Each structure stands twice: as C-alpha cells, then as structure tokens.
C-alpha cells in the first residue's frame with residue numbers, strides 16, 4: 001500500500017500539515033494512519049493475508065504506533081527512489097492519501113513529486129505519482145486495484161487505469177492549472193477544498209478496499225493496466241524556482257523504465 005499525506009481527508013493544507021515544522025503535522029500523520037487502517041480492514045475482510053504499508057511521503061506520513069498490527073511498515077532510505085521498495089513478491093498495489101498530478105484544476109495540493117514539476121510525461125503520456133508508481137508496479141507484474149484521495153485524483157486514476165476502485169474523500173476548490181506559477185507560487189495555489197468528515201471517509205475507504213480485492217480475486221481482467229512498453233522516453237518540465245529559470249529534462253532508456261525514472265541528470 002502506497003501512502004501519501006496530501007490526499008488525506010482532514011489534511012487541510014501544505015505548510016501547516018505536510019512538513020515537520022507545521023503545527024498540524026502530527027495530526028496529519030494520525031489522519032493518514034487511520035485511513036490506512038480502514039483500508040487494511042477492508043483488504044483483510046476480503047481475504048488479504050499479508051499487507052505492507054509503504055511510507056511514501058517525503059517527510060514520513062505514518063504514525064507507526066497507530067498502524068494496524070497486521071501490516072508491515074516500510075520506510076527508506078532505499079535505492080532509487082523508484083520503485084519505492086516494491087518487488088515482485090506483491091500481487092496487488094493500492095494507494096491511500098494520494099493527490100492528483102501537477103497542473104490538475106480543482107485538485108487539492110496537486111503536484112508530481114515536487115511542486116517544481118510542471119508536467120511529467122512518459123512516452124507522451126502525462127502522469128502523476130499514481131501513474132509513475134503504477135507503471136513501476138506493472139513492470140514487476142503488480143496490478144493497482146485501489147486508490148483513495150481527493151476527487152481529482154480519483155478521476156485521474158480511473159482515466160489512467162479504468163476499473164480501478166477509487167474513493168474520493170475531498171474536493172479541491174481552486175480552478176485553473178496554475179501552469180503560470182513558480183514552484184513557490186504553485187505550492188500555495190491549491191490549498192482550498194471541501195472535506196467530508198474523516199470518519200465518513202474511513203467508512204468509504206474500508207468498503208472500497210474490500211470491494212477492490214474481492215473483485216480482483218474474482219475478475220482480475222476488470223482492472224486495466226497502463227501498459228507502457230519499451231523503449232521509454234521521459235519529458236519532465238520544471239517551473240522556475242527562485243532565480244533559476246524553468247527548464248525541460250528529456251531522457252531515454254531502451255529497456256528499463258525504473259532506471260529511466262531514477263535518472264535526474
């Protein structure tokens with residue numbers, strides 16, 4: 001289970017919630033961990049025998065003491081960052097607390113890795129963190145079956161991998177792509193949202209996770225893959241950061257997607 005902090009119900013903004021200096025950072029970690037526990041409940045009800053939770057938020061997003069004791073907890077540093085501690089031993093992948101990709105209108109705290117990324121394309125397909133990790137999983141035979149986060153994220157996931165079970169826990173209210181913003185400006189742009197009650201969000205996550213795994217066990221073909229094929233080419237457009245101007249990074253790899261994603265120079 002991939003986890004992130006910005007797509008959690010009740011996590012209201014970036015600076016006060018998603019970084020250790022923020023006043024509500026510990027509360028944000030608690031809210032994420034309770035959403036993760038709800039998903040674990042659902043997966044276990046559907047027959048899951050082993051679950052590992054990957055702490056994917058940069059500064060950490062899980063309160064391990066609150067985490068359901070049936071799950072393992074994975075936290076780096078690790079080589080990469082891709083594929084973020086995944087390996088071929090897993091059958092399926094799920095996302096909890098995920099946000100939409102950079103440039104998505106009405107998406108709460110949207111970004112792709114960092115707020116400095118304007119757009120990230122692989123073989124001409126614009127993707128966010130969901131797409132990047134799902135592609136990594138696919139190269140190892142892992143299928144993504146569930147994702148929870150804000151409404152724009154849920155729409156992004158369904159468009160990329162039709163059939164994936166999604167749960168929307170909040171809806172961003174700031175229109176516009178923000179493509180004109182610097183990295184700093186974009187970090188401040190999408191902090192507005194309409195949230196449901198966090199307990200309601202957990203009920204939906206529990207039910208959605210159970211439904212996802214039951215359906216996967218019965219009809220795995222109802223979950224589509226992105227289906228990216230080699231050779232691979234990535235085009236990453238960056239915003240201006242302070243005095244540094246915007247630029248574009250283009251890299252190619254004949255056969256290995258994960259190697260390509262880990263290439264930054």
Ligand SMILES: [Zn+2]
Nearest residue numbers: 004099113129
């Ligand atoms: Zn993220």
